[in-house]
Amino acid sequence: MTDRMPNRIFADVAELTRSLGHPHRLQLLDLISESEHSVERLAELSGLSIANASQHLQQLKRAGFVAARRNGKHVLYGLGDGPILPLLAALCHYAEHRRAGISAFAMDTLTRQASLEAITREELLRRMREESITLLGPCSTAENVKKSST
Known part of the structure; x- marks a missing residue:
C-alpha cells in the first residue's frame, strides 16, 4: 500500500480521521445523517451547548464531512459530499x-x-x-x- 500511495495521502487521511476523533462529532454526524439541522437543534438533540456544538460542526465542516447552507435566518447543517x-x-x-x-x-x-x-x-x-x-x-x-x- 505504501508503494502505491504518496505520503501526502496518508497525511490527508490522518487529518480527516483526527477530525472524527471525538464522540460528540460522531454523534453530530449521526444526527445530521438523518436530516439537516440548525446548530440550535443539534445542540438540543445532542445535549451539547450551542457553542460546543458549533465548534464541533466547524471542525467537521473544515474536513468536508459537513456542509452548511443558509435558510432564512438559520444555517442548516447537512452531510458533505462523498461517501461519508x-x-x-x-x-x-x-x-x-x-x-x-x-x-x-x-x-x-x-x-x-x-x-x-x-x-x-x-x-x-x-x-x-x-x-x-x-x-x-x-x-x-x-x-x-x-x-x-x-
Whole structure:
C-alpha cells in the first residue's frame, strides 16, 4: 500500500480521521445523517451547548464531512459530499468488531479466574521446579516464554 500511495495521502487521511476523533462529532454526524439541522437543534438533540456544538460542526465542516447552507435566518447543517455514510458505517462496524473481541477476551479471563486456585509460596516454587507451571512477569512475551521453556 505504501508503494502505491504518496505520503501526502496518508497525511490527508490522518487529518480527516483526527477530525472524527471525538464522540460528540460522531454523534453530530449521526444526527445530521438523518436530516439537516440548525446548530440550535443539534445542540438540543445532542445535549451539547450551542457553542460546543458549533465548534464541533466547524471542525467537521473544515474536513468536508459537513456542509452548511443558509435558510432564512438559520444555517442548516447537512452531510458533505462523498461517501461519508459508508465511512461512518465502516468505522462503527470496526468498533463493534473490536468490542466483540474485547468482550470475548473479558469472558475468557473471567472464566479462567473462576478456575484459579490460591497456592502457597512453597507450592508455587515446587510447581516451578517440576516445570508444571511457567511464571510470567508483567513484561513477559510469548517469545521469552518459549525461550525459557526450551
